[in-house]
Structures are given as structure tokens and as C-alpha cells.
Amino acid sequence: MNIEKYTTSKLDEYTYQFNSFGPKGIIELRVVISEFFGEDAYQGYNLAFGVWDDDLKVINDTADTRNGDMDQILATVAEIALVFLDSPSGGYIYAEGSNLARTRKYQMGISKYFSEIRAHFNVKGLIINSVQNESDRFEWEDIRSGKNYRAFALFKND
Template identity: 45%
Template sequence: MKVPRYPVDQLSEYTFQFFSTGPRGVFALRTIFTKENTGSGDELYNLAFGLWNSDLQDIDDRIELRNGDADQVLATVARVTLDFLHQHSGAFIFAQGSTPSRTRKYQMGIYKYFDELPKHIKILGLRTDFNSHNTSNWIEFKVGVNYQAFLLYSNVRYI
């Protein structure tokens, strides 16, 4: 991606921190990957990111900073995610916004830079068919289709 990214500190195997800098101030943001128990042996991680709340020792993924750097923040999270997939060969990353509008914002970011993703990165989108008993299916990500969540993975295995 040609969008500038923030420098990132890896705090643990699953936690990354960077700082949003803009007209409203400097804010610590964290990206956290949480391994989910699938029962199938697959490495599935939930991707969460948001404003770091040092009092709660957790992220708040509902706050909108409006710090004028949304593209740079999303580009930074995207780079962290791609690096994580490289470090965890065979992993699947589940991503969904904390609200439908935030999921839509992430989807627009994926659309915007979809052609710049490495070819070995694959994205599936979760679609619910409300005409067919509300069934949900993972399908290959396509521009112009709305999704409820995303699943990212690499079809390249690193040694």
C-alpha cells in the first residue's frame, strides 16, 4: 500500500502497538490477535484493534478518534495483519467491525487497496442470504458485494 503507515512496536507474539498522531492529539492504538479454539486444529485468530485504555488494560474498539489519519491507521493495521500471517503460516484471521458501519468502513478500505494485496493473500467475505432462511456462507471477496465479516489467509506456507 502506498499509504504511509505508523511505526509499530510488537509487545508480544499477539499484541502490537502504534500511535495515531493528528489534530486531536496522540493516541495509543493496539492490534491484538486472539487465538480461537476451533476444535478442528485450524489456527483461527480474531483480529481486534482500537484505542488502548490503560486503566482497563484493554482496547476500546467503539471510539472514533476522528484524528484525520483513518487511512494511515487502517494501512498500519493491514501491514500488521500481513506480517502476522507471514509469521503464522497456515493461520486464518477473522475480522469484523464492532458495529455494522465500522465493518463497512473496513470493507471500503479493502476495496480501495484490494489490487495492491499480495497475490498469495486471500480474503473471504461472510454473506447472509436473507431470502434463503438467513443462511450465511463464506465466499471469495469481490468488489461491490457487502459482507458481515472477513476471513484472511495466505495460500503460501512459510518454512
């Protein structure tokens, strides 16, 4: 994306660190990519990110930085995802917010920069079709404008 990205540090094979800079100061963020299941020919990886709590040594994925740099943060996370998918690990990345509002925020970011994103990723959205007298049915589809999704899967374009 044509947005300035933060400089990242790779802490290990699956962990990345960068700092948010803004009116609230310098806030450390972490991205952790973890293997969670394989589907067909693809290995699935969960992408988690948020504010790093140095006391507890965990990511707080519910904290809002409110540092005025959300586009830059999301561009940095997207760049990390792209680099990861270019690695031999490959596969696809699953992303879901810690709550519906956060997932919606991610969707708004994807929609805002969709033309740039689709140059690098094939993006699928998870929908839930409620069926009477049966359990909910989960389905993936190419994302469409005006439709809300529960999660996203990003596949690297060939």
C-alpha cells in the same frame, strides 16, 4: 500497501501497539490477535484493534480517533496481519467491525486498496443468506465489488 505506516511495537506474541498522530493529538492504538478456532487445515485468529484505554487496560473498539489518518491506521493494521500470517502461527485472520457501520468502513478500505491487498492476501467475505423457515445460513465467498459483507477472512497468499 503504498501508504505510510506507523511504527509498531510488539508487546507480546499477540499484542501490537502504535500511535496515531493528527489534529486530535497522539492516540495510542492496540491490535490483539487471539486464537479462536480451527477450520480444516487452518487455525483461525480474531483480529481486534482500537484505542487503548490505559485506565481500564482494554481496547475501546468503538472509539473514533477522528485524527485524519484512517488509511494509515488501516495500512498499519494490515501490515501487522501480514507479519502475523508470515509467522509460524500462520492460519487465517478473521476481522469484523464492532458494529455494521465499522465493518462497512473496513470494507471500504479493502475495496480502495484491493489490488494491493490481493497481492498479499486472499480475502473472503461472510454473507448471510436468510432462508425462510430455517435459520440463517452463513457462507464465505471471494469478495466482490458492490456487495456488503458481515466479516472478512484474510489468508496469506503462498
